[in-house]
Amino acid sequence: MASRRDYGQFCGLAAGLNVIGERWTFLIVRELLIGPVRFNELVENLPGVGPNLLAERLRTLNEHGVIEQLPVEGDGRGKQYRLSELGEQLRAPVLELCKWGLGFLGETDRSGVVRAEWGFLAMQAMVIEDRIPDVDETYEFRVGDQVFCVEVRQGKVGFSRGATTAPELVITSDPETFVCIGAQMLTPFEALATGSIKIEGPVEAIHRCSRMLGLT
Numbered sequence: 229m230a231s232r233r234d235y236g237q238f239c240g241l242a243a244g245l246n247v248i249g250e251r252w253t254f255l256i257v258r259e260l261l262i263g264p265v266r267f268n269e270l271v272e273n274l275p276g277v278g279p280n281l282l283a284e285r286l287r288t289l290n291e292h293g294v295i296e297q298l299p300v301e302g303d304g305r306g307k308q309y310r311l312s313e314l315g316e317q318l319r320a321p322v323l324e325l326c327k328w329g330l331g332f333l334g335e336t337d338r339s340g341v342v343r344a345e346w347g348f349l350a351m352q353a354m355v356i357e358d359r360i361p362d363v364d365e366t367y368e369f370r371v372g373d374q375v376f377c378v379e380v381r382q383g384k385v386g387f388s389r390g391a392t393t394a395p396e397l398v399i400t401s402d403p404e405t406f407v408c409i410g411a412q413m414l415t416p417f418e419a420l421a422t423g424s425i426k427i428e429g430p431v432e433a434i435h436r437c438s439r440m441l442g443l444t
């Protein structure tokens with residue numbers, strides 16, 4: 229097993245941080261929560277991480293069973309990475325950390341790299357359980373060149389990538405505005421006033437979606 233830091237403490241938190249506590253590791257997990265990804269895509273999506281360091285972090289996660297390597301269909305030499313069943317157990321805590329961290333975003337952070345998928349992950353943690361609508365409906369988010377869907381069915385919320393048919397609500401935005409709204413640096417109504425976001429659908433659906441995500 230590759231050499232690594234060890235806190236030397238008989239504690240579950242310390243043991244977990246021995247695996248995922250190094251710099252960049254949590255962000256690698258974030259990318260894999262979006263879906264399986266190839267090494268070069270990780271390098272592209274994580275500007276600032278060197279290939280050698282990324283390879284080391286992936287090796288550590290693989291050795292601990294947090295991720296798996298898979299062949300790429302149609303590419304005999306290609307490999308992609310995905311979270312294992314053990315790694316998927318990180319979804320809830322990572323999403324909660326995304327939600328918690330939104331409160332620390334400020335104007336100076338807006339010059340940094342942004343991807344629509346990051347806001348979509350944070351949105352999954354923003355759902356307030358006792359505000360889930362009691363009607364079945366679908367909300368489609370068109371953020372930059374990405375499309376995401378939120379489905380409310382029988383009091384439960386599901387998330388998926390890609391377009392859907394006949395959504396009750398369609399929200400169109402650029403990635404930066406999308407994240408700013410999630411971080412409550414900007415309200416949906418302020419974004420509407422400036423034309424940074426476009427919302428198509430009945431007022432009632434807009435209210436239900438906003439209330440569920442804690443944006444009202």
